[in-house]
Amino acid sequence: MGEILAVSRMSWPGPRCGALLLAMLAALAVSGCGSDTSRTEGTKIALDVAKGLKAKLFSSRKSPAAKPEVDAEALAAIAMDSFPGPLIMARIDKLGTVSAMGEFGRNGATRTFATPQRQTLVFRNGLLVGTRGLGHDLMSADFGPAAELVSRRQAGTYRRTYRFLDGEGIERPVPMACELTPGEPRSFSFAGTRYATLQLAERCESSGLAIVNDYWVTQGGTIAMSRQWIGAALGYVTITLVRENRL
C-alpha cells in the first residue's frame, strides 16, 4: 500500500466525558462516554444532530462565501512533492471537492486512487468502474469494448452496465446503450506536461436517463483528462492526469 499524502483533514470529535460532566451540571445529560459504542452511539448521534441544527439555525443565511478557486496546479505540485507514486486530480462538482489522489492499489488493469481521507476512485484502463467512501457510490461497472475504443480514439456503439446500491442496500444494475464519437482535437498543459489530445464523447442512455462521458486522449492512447459519470446523486467527476508513473 502506498503512503497517502495528507493535504487536509476534518476532525470529527467523539463523545467526551468532559462534555458529559458539563451537561450534568446543566442537569440535562445529552452526551455519553465510554468504550461500549452500543451504548454511547445513540447520544453521539443526538449530539451531532443538535450541532447540525445549531449550525443551520445560527449560521448566517448568506450562501457560503464563494470558496477561493482551488489552484489545481499548486495542489498538483504539493502532491507531487509529497507522494512518489502515480497521481491524479479529481473534481466532483456536486460535492464541491477537488482533491489530489494517489495510487492506492493496482490489480491487473484495475487501479485504485485514494484521497488523503481514503475515499477512492477505481479505474479500469482509465474508465471509472467504482467509487468508495463517498456515499451514493458506484459499486461496479462493465463497459464492453469502450476502453479499447477510447484508447484507439475510434467510434463505436456498445452496451455497458453501471451498478449501484438502492436505499435498501440491494445491488441494482443500470444497463445503458452507448455511442462513442470522436470530436475536436485539443492541446493543454497540466502539472508540467503538455498533452495533444482528441476529445471523445460517450453518450449513454437508459430508460429516462442520458449521460455523456468525455475523454481527452493522446495519440499514444493515454487519457490525459476525462469527465466521467459516477451516478445520479454524485453527478460527474473530472479527472486530470498529474503523473502517470511512479517516480
Added chain:
Amino acid sequence: MGRNGRTGLILAAGVLAGATALADPLLTDHRGTFGLPGLIDMPTAESAPEGMLGASVFRFDGALRISMTFQVTDRLSGAFRYSRVPGIFTGGSALYDRSFDLHYRLLDEKGLRPAIAIGLRDFVGTGIYSSEYVVATKTLTPRLRATAGLGWGRLGSFGSIGSPFGSRPPLDFGEGGKANTDQWFRGPVSPFFGLAYQVNDKLTLKAEYSSDAYALETAAGTFSRDSSINLGFDYAINKSFSVSGYYLYGSQIGLQFNLAVDPRRPPVPSGLETAPLPVRPRPSRLVDAAAWGTDWTGDPEVHPGVQSALATALAKDGQVLESMALSATRVEVRIRNQRYLAYPQAVGRTARTLTRAVPPSVETFVITSVVDGMASSSVTLKRSDIERLESEGSLEILRRAEFSDPLRGPNTGLVATESVYPRFVWALSPYGEVSVFDPDDPLRADVGLQLSGKYEFAPGLILSGAVRKKLLGNLDESTRVSDSTIYHVRSDLVEYQKQGDPGIEHLTLAWYARPAPDIYSRVTVGYLERMYGGISGEILWKPVDSRLALGAEINYVRQRDFDEMFAFRDFDTVTGHASAYYDFGKGFAGQIDVGRYLAGDWGATFTLDREFANGWKVGAFATFTDLSAADFGEGSFDKGIRVTIPVSWTTGKPSVNKVSTVIKPLNRDGGARLYVDGRLYETIRNTHQGDMQIQWGRFWR
C-alpha cells in the same frame, strides 16, 4: 355483509378484471384524519407506497387521533391509533381508546375502471370508530381524483339507504380487544363521496360528503354537526412532513401533522466511511515462482507475525481477529464484527485485507463470524476469485462463496490472538423512559444516567451489568394502581418506576456456546431484567443455510423487589417457550412461541415482521393464552407492534447498532414474557446465509 356479500364483491372483481390490461396501483401521499390514505374523515381506494411508515396527529374539538400506519404489502395497509374523545365516557369524561384498522386495495385502476378497496376501522378495539367500507377511486385528470363508497357502522350512521345484510348487533366489547366479526358489514349502509385536487407539487385540496353522524360526540354536546360537507388542504413541507387543515361539519376547524418515513429512502446516503483496502494481487507464478513457495510453513515466526499484522489491520476496520489458523494453502480467520451491520461487508473487507497479509501459496480463505464468542458461520472463498472479481458485480463472488457451519470445518490449528480476552467495555450514557397511553397523563417520561459495563472472561463468558440514576421526570407521579385480578407479574411497573431510583437495571453472567453443529446454547443467571432475576437457559437449532430455526427456552425466576436492588419478592415461577422461526422470503419473517408465561398461563405468541435488507423491521405480535378475557382485563389479550431502525440508516456511517421499540397499547399480566438479553436467534441470524445473501450487495463496499 357475511359470506354472500363478499363473494359477490369478488365475483364482480373477477368480471371487471376480465378485460385485461396493465393496471397501475393507485398510490398517494395524502392521508385522512384516521392516518390511512383518505380524503378527510372518509377513506379512498388508494394505498401508500409499499413499505411506507407514517405517523399523524389530528386534532379538532371532537377528537384527538394519533395514528401510526404501515403499508404492509403493495395492497395491504394497517394502522394503530390512540385517540381521545371528550365527553363520551362514563360521567362525561374523555374516552381514551386504542384501535386498529386494515385497508386492502382489491383492484387497481385500469381503463375506465376505478381502483377499489375494502377496509375495516377499529375492528379489535372497544369499537367507538368501528366501521367497514367498500370504496372506489378514479383518476379523472392527472390532478383530480374522485372517490365514492359505501360505509357501515359509523360510516353508515348518516344518510343511510338501508340495511342490505341485516341489522347490526349491539357491540359486546366486554374487555375490548376482540374482532367485532359479527358486526362487520351489518346494519345501515350509507354512501359517501369526495374529490381531491392537486394544485401543485405542494398543495392538494380536498372536499367530501361525510356519512358519519358523529352521534356520540353530538350527544355529549362537545360537538355540533351542522353540515355533511368537509373541506381541507394538504401542504407538503418536504418529502417527510406535511400539514393538513380542515373545515369540518360546518362548525369546526381541524389541524393535522403528518410524518412519512420510507425505510428504503435513508435521509443520508449509506457508505460515508473509509474506503476498503484494495486487493493486492499475488505476483505471477511464472515470473516469481519463489514467492509461491511453502517453505515458510517451517518458520515458527510466520504465523504469529501474520496474525499480529492482520489483527492490527483489521482492528482499523472495526474487526477483532479472535483467532487464526494458517497452513500452506488455507487460512481461517475468526472475526468479531464491530462495525458493519451487513456481515457481507465485514467479510468482504476481511477478504481484501487477507490478500495483503498471507503468503501467496494460501489459496483458500475461510472467514468465520464470531458472535458473543460463538463461531456462527463460515464463508469460504478462493483467493483467485477475490483477485479476479474485485471490480465485478457482487453476484459473481456470491456464486463462488460457500457458507458452512464452522463446527463442520477442520477446526485445527486455530491460535487465539493475544490480548483479545479478557475484554472490558463500559459506558456512561443518558437513558430515557417513556410511558404513553396513561389516561391521567398520556405522556410521562424520565431521563437519567446509566453506567454499564461488560467483562468477557473468555469467548462466550460474559459478565454484564447496568445501574441507573434518574435525573428528572414524572413517571413516579402516576397514581394508577393496577386493577389486575391475577398476580401482578407485570402490571406493578409504576411501583418499580417510583421506588427503583437508583436501581440495578440488570446484572448477569451469561455463557454462550456451540455444543454441536447447527446447535447454539445460552445460560444466563443473575438479575435478568428490571422485574425478575433467576436463571434462563436456551437452546437453538439453526443450520447456516436454513430458513427454519427451532428453539427452546426455560427459565426459573423470582420477582425482584420494587427498589430494584438485590432483594426479591415472594413470587417465583417457571416460564418457558418452544419457538419456531421462519424466513418466508420477500422480506417477511414469522415466529411462533408456545409455552408458559410469567403468570402461569399457557399459550402462544404469533409474530410477523416485515424486514428490509438495510436492517429496518416493522412487525406485529399477539399472544393468546388460557387466561380468560375477564382475568386478563382491558384488551382481552396481549398485542403490540415493534419497530427496529438501524443507526447506520440515520447517519450513513457504519454501525452495528439498532434502535428498537415495542409499542403495546396495554401492559398487563396475561401473556407476559421474561425479558432476557441476547436471545440466540436474533444474536446469530444475520451471520447466516439468508440474511447475508440479502445484504450481499455490500460485499465489495
